[in-house]
Amino acid sequence: MTDATGSRYEPAVEAALGKLDLDAKTRLLAGQDMWTLPALPEIGLTSLVMSDGPIGVRGVRWTADDPSVALPSPTALAATWDPALARRAGRLLAQEARRKGVHVLLAPTVNLHRSPLGGRHFEAYSEDPYLTGAIGTGYVLGVQDGGVGTTVKHFVANDAETDRFTVNNKIDARPLRELYLAPFEAIVTNARPWGIMTAYNQVNGATMTEHHHLVNEVLRGEWGFDGFNVSDWMAARDTKRAIEGGLDVAMPGPRTVYGEALAAAVRAGEVDETAVDAAVRNVLRLAARVGALEGAGPVVTAYPAPLDGDALAREVARRSFVLVRNEGALPLAPGGTVALLGAAARDARVLGGGSAQVFPDHTVSPLDGLTAALPSGTLTYAIGAEPSDELAPARQGFELRAVCRDAGGTVIGAGSLPNGQVQWIGDDLPEGVTYEKLHSIEITGTFTPRESGEHAFGTRGLGAFTLTVAGRTLYDGVQEMGDEADPFEAFFGAPLERGKVALTEGVPVEVSLLHPLDQEHAAPLPGVMFSFVHLGPRRDPDELIAEAAEAARAADTAVVVVATTERVESEGFDRADLKLPGRQDDLVRAVAAANPNTVVVVNAGSPVEMPWRDDVAAVLLSWFPGQEGGAALADVLLGAEEPGGRLPTTWPATLADAPVTEVTPTDGELHYTEGLFTGYRAWDRAGTTPAYPFGHGLGYTTWEYEALELTPEGATVRVRNTGSRPGRETVQLYVAPVDDRVERPARWLAGFASVEAGPGESAEAEIPLPKRAFEIWDEATGAWTAIPGTYEIRASRSLTDTRLRATLTVEGTD
Numbered sequence: 001m002t003d004a005t006g007s008r009y010e011p012a013v014e015a016a017l018g019k020l021d022l023d024a025k026t027r028l029l030a031g032q033d034m035w036t037l038p039a040l041p042e043i044g045l046t047s048l049v050m051s052d053g054p055i056g057v058r059g060v061r062w063t064a065d066d067p068s069v070a071l072p073s074p075t076a077l078a079a080t081w082d083p084a085l086a087r088r089a090g091r092l093l094a095q096e097a098r099r100k101g102v103h104v105l106l107a108p109t110v111n112l113h114r115s116p117l118g119g120r121h122f123e124a125y126s127e128d129p130y131l132t133g134a135i136g137t138g139y140v141l142g143v144q145d146g147g148v149g150t151t152v153k154h155f156v157a158n159d160a161e162t163d164r165f166t167v168n169n170k171i172d173a174r175p176l177r178e179l180y181l182a183p184f185e186a187i188v189t190n191a192r193p194w195g196i197m198t199a200y201n202q203v204n205g206a207t208m209t210e211h212h213h214l215v216n217e218v219l220r221g222e223w224g225f226d227g228f229n230v231s232d233w234m235a236a237r238d239t240k241r242a243i244e245g246g247l248d249v250a251m252p253g254p255r256t257v258y259g260e261a262l263a264a265a266v267r268a269g270e271v272d273e274t275a276v277d278a279a280v281r282n283v284l285r286l287a288a289r290v291g292a293l294e295g296a297g298p299v300v301t302a303y304p305a306p307l308d309g310d311a312l313a314r315e316v317a318r319r320s321f322v323l324v325r326n327e328g329a330l331p332l333a334p335g336g337t338v339a340l341l342g343a344a345a346r347d348a349r350v351l352g353g354g355s356a357q358v359f360p361d362h363t364v365s366p367l368d369g370l371t372a373a374l375p376s377g378t379l380t381y382a383i384g385a386e387p388s389d390e391l392a393p394a395r396q397g398f399e400l401r402a403v404c405r406d407a408g409g410t411v412i413g414a415g416s417l418p419n420g421q422v423q424w425i426g427d428d429l430p431e432g433v434t435y436e437k438l439h440s441i442e443i444t445g446t447f448t449p450r451e452s453g454e455h456a457f458g459t460r461g462l463g464a465f466t467l468t469v470a471g472r473t474l475y476d477g478v479q480e481m482g483d484e485a486d487p488f489e490a491f492f493g494a495p496l497e498r499g500k501v502a503l504t505e506g507v508p509v510e511v512s513l514l515h516p517l518d519q520e521h522a523a524p525l526p527g528v529m530f531s532f533v534h535l536g537p538r539r540d541p542d543e544l545i546a547e548a549a550e551a552a553r554a555a556d557t558a559v560v561v562v563a564t565t566e567r568v569e570s571e572g573f574d575r576a577d578l579k580l581p582g583r584q585d586d587l588v589r590a591v592a593a594a595n596p597n598t599v600v601v602v603n604a605g606s607p608v609e610m611p612w613r614d615d616v617a618a619v620l621l622s623w624f625p626g627q628e629g630g631a632a633l634a635d636v637l638l639g640a641e642e643p644g645g646r647l648p649t650t651w652p653a654t655l656a657d658a659p660v661t662e663v664t665p666t667d668g669e670l671h672y673t674e675g676l677f678t679g680y681r682a683w684d685r686a687g688t689t690p691a692y693p694f695g696h697g698l699g700y701t702t703w704e705y706e707a708l709e710l711t712p713e714g715a716t717v718r719v720r721n722t723g724s725r726p727g728r729e730t731v732q733l734y735v736a737p738v739d740d741r742v743e744r745p746a747r748w749l750a751g752f753a754s755v756e757a758g759p760g761e762s763a764e765a766e767i768p769l770p771k772r773a774f775e776i777w778d779e780a781t782g783a784w785t786a787i788p789g790t791y792e793i794r795a796s797r798s799l800t801d802t803r804l805r806a807t808l809t810v811e812g813t814d
Helices: 007-018 024-030 073-079 083-099 129-143 173-180 182-191 214-220 238-242 260-267 273-290 309-318 366-373 488-494 541-553 582-593 629-637 679-688
Strands: 050-052 102-104 150-157 168-170 193-197 228-231 322-326 337-339 379-382 398-405 412-415 423-427 438-445 453-460 464-470 472-479 496-503 509-516 526-535 557-563 598-602 617-622 669-671 703-712 714-721 727-737 748-757 762-768 775-778 783-786 789-798 800-811
Touching: 007 273, 007 582, 024 260, 024 273, 073 129, 083 129, 129 173, 129 182, 150 182, 150 214, 150 453, 173 182, 173 775, 193 669, 214 464, 228 273, 273 309, 309 629, 309 703, 337 366, 337 541, 366 379, 366 557, 366 582, 366 629, 379 541, 438 526, 453 464, 453 472, 464 496, 464 526, 464 789, 509 526, 541 557, 541 582, 541 703, 557 582, 582 598, 582 775, 598 629, 703 727, 703 748, 703 800, 714 727, 714 789, 727 762, 748 762
Parallel strands: 050 102, 150 193, 168 669, 193 228, 337 379, 337 557, 557 598, 598 617
Antiparallel strands: 322 617, 398 412, 398 438, 423 526, 438 509, 453 496, 453 526, 464 472, 464 509, 703 714, 714 762, 727 748, 727 789, 775 783, 789 800
């Protein structure tokens, strides 16, 4: 269990601090390399290791040689509406972190879904601050139960990717407090996280790594946060403003605005050494908590019971799936035949793009899961439609290695690749390889085609490349920087086709991509980033759709899997629209016309438009479901398990309907002109009906809400399972003011709880009602203020499906 204040560590922290000179202190705050802080043997401090999350623990090396459990996306975890399950997920990640020698997980992301166009939408939890805070609290508690620190991020208002390094987000005090700061406050209060990560962006004119008011006065002062504050990578810009703004650690090291620059600023009288000491104390307190400081026992001395990663990944996935429509198609009737359709059914996307990526040792696709679960001869498969005609990192059918050579051509190291993407940052290099020695990298191996025909091959990245396939050199040249404003876009943006080769199904060929390194085309971080990309034979799209429709017509049920791609949802850019890529909408329409018993599975981390949703028998949202997604999908489709998810975010019918969409700054500023009205609050105000409302989700049984009783502690809601199957119900409480004394949303989520019951059985949900549910941030007084009056408390199945009501009178703040 995490400690409340860290006060028991202060003697050890002060003793260690007293032994350090200025240079050692500032070196500690600068970081040692991409992921670690330096060891200081003179005080018994070992090197602190950080790693990206949030769905797995990558470790300091981004390599398939050290695979990681891949849980479902954060949107999926939030869709479970279960903080206890989030805590178990956190414990598993702590278990993974300890295995990889990691002390601090760079997660969770608790920014809000302000706009459905946010490119990193899948990596955050919800549009609602209360739900976000509850799931984030469970996650942080679980990770820290396992003796591993967290860094709750990105503090604050990093709600979009466009110009994220420089944008100035202009937010009024009330929405800043009531929406964007609220999840951070809840987690700091209820989980006592050991770390916070400050964002790239500005808020109201101050960069977050230099934001004295929000960091020192609010986070540390009002909320009592006593953990360490680390910058997002490369976010720290100014030595004096950062240290005085409350930034403890500037990453990645060692060449940051701290280190020698900070020591020089102190010696020049520009920075008071007491500010340096305060930052070092926070880092030493973290070290004490995780057991990296001699003489200070760690917070956790007995770890939670070990968890099975595969089993938990499967459980989280099926509990996250949201059944938004079901006209009797699910669960599938026993003994029937199934046509599984869509490229995403065979090559599932199980996680989002960017720093959230890890390499699991296996993934279960929908085709894998249903093949294993259904009787032989009852399942057919057709591609139907490809999500993209763009080349992607080589994966299926490829057996690849990365071979490293020095300037003389001698091999100095090698590592396996799960796909054609080399993304070595910091110390990710294969064993024995250093940047000083590294002169060239060759991706080499074999490719065994799954289909005969013309296969396209290409490159992504900057610099010189020599691409050879089946003995033919397809490209030998240099790729220069184009018009990209962000250098990351050159490395992770559009791939370039270099040539095509006719290949035969099942016949392996040798492939090679040689990439000599040079400083002119170096990556924006210490590292190497480039890709060997591939695209299989393209058949006529109309023919593929026709084949799928014919397969659907011959089956009892058609299951179509549609998906987004890495070029649609990823860190680093925002979305242009909410459309499914490729001809996938046409595929669904054709299949639905051929078989009225069509089920559509949507493999996307965030909302997409579904213009065919009323023409199919069922729609199941599977998010990015993690490594066991296909197995979990089979569980749910066949009725072995119930889909347990509820929407953590409103799903619009079209982008044009969404009340808040803007993610692009004007003259460097993005004005949150909607104020308090984001998410369902904005939908209520606009009076527009979405495709599916916040909190919506169907199961395989039915529920009657029998009684709502308000108590001094909160509310008790009694529900009865009126169906023929056992089930789980998520009871949601919304507060709606009867009196319009101040500007407020029409209603807001104030609490929730899940109950289970068998057929005919009843269960009671005990749901606390926090006093904050009846307060606003008073800009005049700079304090939380209760608004007196009458409130309607609504016990609901979703925002728009209220079952019971009761009224409550609230007194004002004294």
